[in-house]
Amino acid sequence: MKKSIFTLFLFFLVKISFAQTPQTVQNDTLPIYERFPNVPPFTIMTVPDSTAFSKDDLKKKKETIIMVFSPDCSHCQHETKELTEHMDMFKDVQIVMASPLDYHYILQFYKDYHIADYPNITMGRDGSYMLGTFYKITNFPSIFVYNKKGEFVKAFDGSYPIEKIAAAL
Numbered sequence: 001m002k003k004s005i006f007t008l009f010l011f012f013l014v015k016i017s018f019a020q021t022p023q024t025v026q027n028d029t030l031p032i033y034e035r036f037p038n039v040p041p042f043t044i045m046t047v048p049d050s051t052a053f054s055k056d057d058l059k060k061k062k063e064t065i066i067m068v069f070s071p072d073c074s075h076c077q078h079e080t081k082e083l084t085e086h087m088d089m090f091k092d093v094q095i096v097m098a099s100p101l102d103y104h105y106i107l108q109f110y111k112d113y114h115i116a117d118y119p120n121i122t123m124g125r126d127g128s129y130m131l132g133t134f135y136k137i138t139n140f141p142s143i144f145v146y147n148k149k150g151e152f153v154k155a156f157d158g159s160y161p162i163e164k165i166a167a168a169l
Helices: 002-018 022-029 074-085 103-112 130-135 162-167
Strands: 043-046 052-054 064-068 094-099 121-125 142-146 152-157
Touching: 064 130, 074 162, 094 103, 103 121
Parallel strands: 064 094, 094 121
Antiparallel strands: 043 052, 043 121, 064 142, 142 152
Protein backbone atom coordinates (compact mmCIF):
# COMPACT_ATOMS: atom_id res chain seq x y z
CA MET A 1 0.00 0.00 0.00
CA LYS A 2 2.78 2.41 0.94
CA LYS A 3 4.53 1.57 -2.33
CA SER A 4 1.46 2.45 -4.44
CA ILE A 5 0.89 5.74 -2.60
CA PHE A 6 4.56 6.63 -3.07
CA THR A 7 4.37 5.74 -6.80
CA LEU A 8 1.22 7.82 -7.24
CA PHE A 9 2.82 10.75 -5.41
CA LEU A 10 5.94 10.46 -7.58
CA PHE A 11 3.81 10.35 -10.75
CA PHE A 12 2.00 13.60 -9.83
CA LEU A 13 5.25 15.26 -8.84
CA VAL A 14 6.75 14.50 -12.26
CA LYS A 15 3.57 15.56 -14.04
CA ILE A 16 3.52 18.92 -12.24
CA SER A 17 7.20 19.58 -12.88
CA PHE A 18 6.76 19.20 -16.66
CA ALA A 19 3.48 21.09 -16.93
CA GLN A 20 3.46 24.39 -18.80
CA THR A 21 1.89 27.37 -17.15
CA PRO A 22 -1.08 28.94 -18.96
CA GLN A 23 1.04 32.08 -19.53
CA THR A 24 3.72 30.06 -21.37
CA VAL A 25 1.16 28.33 -23.55
CA GLN A 26 -0.55 31.63 -24.34
CA ASN A 27 2.73 33.38 -25.25
CA ASP A 28 3.67 30.58 -27.66
CA THR A 29 0.47 31.08 -29.65
CA LEU A 30 0.67 34.87 -29.87
CA PRO A 31 1.84 36.35 -33.19
CA ILE A 32 5.49 37.42 -33.23
CA TYR A 33 4.58 41.12 -33.37
CA GLU A 34 2.64 40.75 -30.11
CA ARG A 35 5.37 38.76 -28.38
CA PHE A 36 7.95 41.35 -29.47
CA PRO A 37 5.76 44.47 -29.42
CA ASN A 38 8.23 47.01 -30.80
CA VAL A 39 8.80 48.16 -34.37
CA PRO A 40 10.65 45.29 -36.07
CA PRO A 41 14.20 45.72 -37.42
CA PHE A 42 13.33 46.15 -41.11
CA THR A 43 15.15 47.58 -44.13
CA ILE A 44 13.42 48.61 -47.34
CA MET A 45 14.74 50.10 -50.58
CA THR A 46 12.87 53.37 -51.03
CA VAL A 47 11.27 54.72 -54.15
CA PRO A 48 12.11 56.72 -56.13
CA ASP A 49 15.80 56.79 -55.19
CA SER A 50 16.63 53.18 -54.13
CA THR A 51 18.20 54.18 -50.82
CA ALA A 52 18.05 51.91 -47.81
CA PHE A 53 15.58 52.93 -45.10
CA SER A 54 15.48 51.02 -41.82
CA LYS A 55 13.97 51.10 -38.37
CA ASP A 56 16.95 53.23 -37.30
CA ASP A 57 15.84 55.94 -39.74
CA LEU A 58 12.45 56.35 -38.05
CA LYS A 59 12.03 59.52 -36.04
CA LYS A 60 11.98 58.98 -32.30
CA LYS A 61 8.93 59.86 -30.22
CA LYS A 62 6.63 59.80 -33.22
CA GLU A 63 3.70 57.51 -33.92
CA THR A 64 4.33 55.06 -36.73
CA ILE A 65 2.16 53.15 -39.16
CA ILE A 66 3.62 50.26 -41.13
CA MET A 67 1.54 49.23 -44.11
CA VAL A 68 2.46 46.11 -46.05
CA PHE A 69 0.77 46.29 -49.45
CA SER A 70 0.78 45.13 -53.04
CA PRO A 71 0.58 47.71 -55.84
CA ASP A 72 -1.79 45.51 -57.85
CA CYS A 73 -4.21 44.98 -54.94
CA SER A 74 -7.47 46.92 -55.33
CA HIS A 75 -7.93 47.09 -51.53
CA CYS A 76 -4.43 48.56 -51.19
CA GLN A 77 -5.17 51.10 -53.88
CA HIS A 78 -8.39 52.10 -52.11
CA GLU A 79 -6.69 52.29 -48.69
CA THR A 80 -3.87 54.45 -50.10
CA LYS A 81 -6.37 56.77 -51.77
CA GLU A 82 -8.28 57.12 -48.48
CA LEU A 83 -5.05 57.67 -46.56
CA THR A 84 -3.82 60.43 -48.87
CA GLU A 85 -7.26 62.10 -49.00
CA HIS A 86 -7.36 62.20 -45.18
CA MET A 87 -3.73 63.05 -44.56
CA ASP A 88 -4.77 65.78 -42.11
CA MET A 89 -5.51 62.93 -39.63
CA PHE A 90 -1.98 61.58 -40.10
CA LYS A 91 0.12 64.72 -40.52
CA ASP A 92 2.19 63.98 -37.38
CA VAL A 93 2.52 60.24 -38.07
CA GLN A 94 5.38 58.60 -39.93
CA ILE A 95 4.06 56.07 -42.41
CA VAL A 96 6.12 53.27 -43.90
CA MET A 97 4.58 51.53 -46.92
CA ALA A 98 6.42 48.34 -47.88
CA SER A 99 5.78 45.87 -50.67
CA PRO A 100 7.57 42.67 -51.68
CA LEU A 101 6.83 43.20 -55.38
CA ASP A 102 9.37 44.30 -57.97
CA TYR A 103 10.66 47.82 -57.71
CA HIS A 104 9.11 49.06 -60.98
CA TYR A 105 5.57 48.16 -59.78
CA ILE A 106 6.12 50.04 -56.53
CA LEU A 107 7.59 53.01 -58.40
CA GLN A 108 4.53 53.20 -60.66
CA PHE A 109 2.24 53.04 -57.61
CA TYR A 110 4.34 55.81 -56.00
CA LYS A 111 3.80 57.99 -59.08
CA ASP A 112 0.11 57.11 -59.54
CA TYR A 113 -0.75 58.07 -55.95
CA HIS A 114 1.59 61.11 -55.81
CA ILE A 115 3.35 59.80 -52.70
CA ALA A 116 6.11 62.39 -53.20
CA ASP A 117 3.54 65.00 -52.09
CA TYR A 118 3.44 63.42 -48.62
CA PRO A 119 6.79 63.81 -46.83
CA ASN A 120 5.67 61.67 -43.88
CA ILE A 121 5.23 58.61 -46.14
CA THR A 122 8.23 56.44 -46.95
CA MET A 123 7.53 53.82 -49.58
CA GLY A 124 9.80 51.01 -50.62
CA ARG A 125 10.50 47.42 -51.49
CA ASP A 126 10.84 44.78 -48.80
CA GLY A 127 12.83 42.43 -51.02
CA SER A 128 13.42 39.81 -48.34
CA TYR A 129 9.75 39.94 -47.24
CA MET A 130 10.97 40.42 -43.68
CA LEU A 131 7.87 42.41 -42.67
CA GLY A 132 5.56 39.86 -44.27
CA THR A 133 7.22 37.07 -42.34
CA PHE A 134 7.34 39.01 -39.07
CA TYR A 135 3.66 39.91 -39.27
CA LYS A 136 2.57 36.62 -40.93
CA ILE A 137 0.72 38.57 -43.61
CA THR A 138 -2.33 36.79 -45.00
CA ASN A 139 -4.10 39.76 -46.61
CA PHE A 140 -3.14 43.00 -48.27
CA PRO A 141 -3.13 45.65 -47.05
CA SER A 142 -1.97 44.86 -43.54
CA ILE A 143 -1.54 47.86 -41.28
CA PHE A 144 0.29 47.97 -37.96
CA VAL A 145 0.10 50.94 -35.61
CA TYR A 146 2.82 51.86 -33.08
CA ASN A 147 2.71 54.58 -30.43
CA LYS A 148 5.32 57.29 -29.79
CA LYS A 149 7.41 54.84 -27.74
CA GLY A 150 7.55 52.42 -30.68
CA GLU A 151 5.21 49.96 -28.95
CA PHE A 152 2.63 47.95 -30.85
CA VAL A 153 -0.93 49.29 -30.53
CA LYS A 154 -3.17 47.61 -33.11
CA ALA A 155 -3.20 45.56 -36.31
CA PHE A 156 -5.60 45.93 -39.22
CA ASP A 157 -5.80 42.99 -41.60
CA GLY A 158 -7.34 43.99 -44.93
CA SER A 159 -9.13 47.19 -45.83
CA TYR A 160 -10.46 49.27 -42.92
CA PRO A 161 -12.13 52.68 -42.63
CA ILE A 162 -9.43 55.29 -42.31
CA GLU A 163 -11.16 56.73 -39.24
CA LYS A 164 -10.63 53.44 -37.34
CA ILE A 165 -6.92 53.52 -38.15
CA ALA A 166 -6.65 57.15 -37.03
CA ALA A 167 -8.53 56.32 -33.82
CA ALA A 168 -5.87 53.71 -32.94
CA LEU A 169 -3.19 56.40 -32.78
